[in-house]
Amino acid sequence: xxHDKKIKIGFSQAMTTDEWRxxxxxxxxxxxxxxxxxxxxxxxxxxxxxxxIKDIERLISEGVDILLVSPIEARPLDSVIKKAxxxxxxxxxxxxxxxxxxxxxxxxxxxxxxxxxAAKYIVANTRGVINIIEITGxxxxxxxxxxxxxxxxIVDQNPQLKITDKIRGNWELPSAKSQLKAxxxxxxxxxxxxxxxxxxxxxxxxxxxxLGVEKNIKIIGVDALNTPNGGIExxxxxxxxxxxxxPNGGNEAIKLAITIHNREPFAKNNILNTIVVDRNNAEIxxxxxxxxxxxQKVIExxxxxxxxxxxEFSSQKHLVRLLSFF
Ligand code: FRU
Numbered sequence: 454x455x456h457d458k459k460i461k462i463g464f465s466q467a468m469t470t471d472e473w474r475x476x477x478x479x480x481x482x483x484x485x486x487x488x489x490x491x492x493x494x495x496x497x498x499x500x501x502x503x504x505x506i507k508d509i510e511r512l513i514s515e516g517v518d519i520l521l522v523s524p525i526e527a528r529p530l531d532s533v534i535k536k537a538x539x540x541x542x543x544x545x546x547x548x549x550x551x552x553x554x555x556x557x558x559x560x561x562x563x564x565x566x567x568x569x570x571a572a573k574y575i576v577a578n579t580r581g582v583i584n585i586i587e588i589t590g591x592x593x594x595x596x597x598x599x600x601x602x603x604x605x606x607i608v609d610q611n612p613q614l615k616i617t618d619k620i621r622g623n624w625e626l627p628s629a630k631s632q633l634k635a636x637x638x639x640x641x642x643x644x645x646x647x648x649x650x651x652x653x654x655x656x657x658x659x660x661x662x663x664l665g666v667e668k669n670i671k672i673i674g675v676d677a678l679n680t681p682n683g684g685i686e687x688x689x690x691x692x693x694x695x696x697x698x699x700p701n702g703g704n705e706a707i708k709l710a711i712t713i714h715n716r717e718p719f720a721k722n723n724i725l726n727t728i729v730v731d732r733n734n735a736e737i738x739x740x741x742x743x744x745x746x747x748x749q750k751v752i753e754x755x756x757x758x759x760x761x762x763x764x765e766f767s768s769q770k771h772l773v774r775l776l777s778f779f
């Protein structure tokens with residue numbers, strides 16, 4: 454059967470409530486369509502760790518050849534990933550890691566570097582004592598841990614920088630905004646906020662705005678999506694001072710999965726580039742991203758046209774077969 458020859462790629466996605474993850478899924482789907490020898494299945498765990506474990510078990514029992522996982526939390530997923538590996542299914546961690554880092558390969562940006570870049574930006578652009586509030590992502594997820602770690606490394610080397618408070622923002626706007634609003638009322642001397650993603654950074658700005666102090670505080674986020682209300686636009690509008698680009702790695706992950714499946718040489722750590730986006734380069738980066746988006750749209754259009762042709766062809770074949778009865 455033709456079906457059995459396909460490389461079955463299973464992806465356990467943490468959630469798809471936000472644009473960053475929708476783009477990750479989209480770029481995986483486009484890349485997979487460009488490789489007709491692959492068959493991609495995406496399961497959405499809805500930010501529920503137990504569900505994610507079930508999803509992975511399901512993908513293993515459905516007989517995937519290779520597993521991609523973006524782990525909601527680092528620790529609870531170690532054992533189910535071990536299970537996949539024990540059954541001979543290679544596992545690629547994407548964006549988030551597991552605790553023991555026991556997987557076949559990782560693909561994503563270096564989150565320690567992301568945190569360092571945010572702190573270096575503050576050091577390079579400000580003088581005197583700098584009081585910072587940090588808004589972290591979900592406690593148990595690896596990017597939150599690593600972004601904090603990298604940020605602190607640079608803060609510790611620069612005595613003029615001080616993290617006065619850490620808010621656990623849980624990756625989302627509402628939790629970041631409400632907690633920051635309560636805190637900011639008592640933190641008049643804050644000059645910077647580092648939020649672990651742009652959604653929380655926007656929440657931080659809204660909180661500051663409601664307190665009438667948005668002009669006194671510079672906000673740095675992470676992700677730099679090129680969408681309405683995405684980081685690029687927020688930097689261009691001046692809502693955010695900067696954002697650190699965090700590529701989703703969807704298409705690279707599919708390519709890596711195929712490489713591993715074909716037993717070609719690959720690196721265990723596949724680090725994607727990150728860059729600081731501020732008002733000086735936001736426009737240039739936006740133009741670049743627009744071009745990539747346009748190319749992706751063209752590819753999607755072509756794939757769609759091929760699909761329609763295939764459907765017409767197979768219905769014609771069907772018709773010919775029917776006619777040949779008479
Ligand atoms: C999307 C997201 C991004 C963040 C990433 C970290 O779900 O919250 O905003 O950069 O996850 O894994």
